[in-house]
Amino acid sequence: MIGAIIGDIIGSRFEKNNVKHKHFELFTKQSRFTDDTVLTIAIADSLLSAGDYESNVKKYGRRYPFAGYGKTFKKWLVGIIQEPYNSWGNGSAMRVSPIGFAYNDERLVLGEAKKSAEITHNHEEGIKGAQAIAMSIFLARKNKSKQEIKEYIEINFGYNLNRKIDEIRPNYKFDVSCQGSVPESIIAFMESENFEDAIRIAVSIGGDSDTIACMTGAISQAYYKQIPEEMIEKTNKILPQKFKLIIEKFNQRYSL
DSSP states (O other): OHHHHHHHHHHHTSSSSSSSSSSOOOOTTTTTOOHHHHHHHHHHHHHHHHHHHHHHHHHHHSSSSOOOHHHHHHHHHHHOOOOOOOOOHHHHHOHHHHHHOOOOOHHHHHHHHHHHHHEEEEEEEEHHHHHHHHHHHHHHHOOHHHHHHHHHHHHHOOOOOOOHHHHHHOOOOOBBBBTTTTTHHHHHHOOOSSSHHHHHHHHHOOHHHHHHHHHHHHHHHHHHHOOOOHHHHHHHSSSHHHHHOOOHHHHHHSSO
C-alpha cells in the first residue's frame, strides 16, 4: 500500500494547482500526506488488528483532523451525521488499497472492499469504485496482464478504459466522483512503463491529483512489484512514525 501513499504525497501539491505534463519535481517542501494516506492507514490498521473499519477510520480521522477531508465526511467524523451518507465520491476508492493487498480470494476482496466503502459511501458508485481499485490491485498481484485487468474491470464494473491519457488530459477537470476518477486512475496505470512513470501520468491528468495518483500508485505497486528506493525514503521522511510502523507490520504480514 506504500504505492498509494507515495502517489498521495506526490500529488498533494497539485490538487489545487494542476499540471498537465509529466515533467515535474516529485518531492518538494510542499509535499505532504493528505486524507488519502490517513484513511489508507486506518484500513490497514483494521486488517492488522481485526478491528472494524468504521471505528478505525473515525479514530485516525479524528487524530488527524486537518488532512483535507470533504465537508460531509467531516460531519460524519464528528458525529453530526451518524449514518452512511450515500456518497459516490472517490473517498471509498482512495482508502481501499490495503484490502487488495491483504486478501487472496476474489470474493473476499470484493466483499471487504464493499464493507470498507459502505461505512460512508453506500451509494452504488461509491462501492463500485472501491471494488474496482481493490480488484485491480488483486489481479495485478496475481500477475495478470494489463489486458486481463482491463477486461475484468470493463466487464464487471462497466468503466470505459478504451480512452487514452492524451485524449483525457486536455479537458479533464476536478472530479471527486468515483465514476469520474477511478477509470482515469486505472488508465494512467495501463499506459505506464514503470511505477514512477505511472505516478507522473496520474498527476498529469489534473483534477483531484493526489487521489488519482494514490489509486494509480496502489495498482502500479502491485503490478510492477518494485518502487524506486529514493521515492520510499523521501516518503518516509514525511510520514509520522505511527504510519511507518503500520506500513512495516502490514508488509511483514501481507507480501505481494
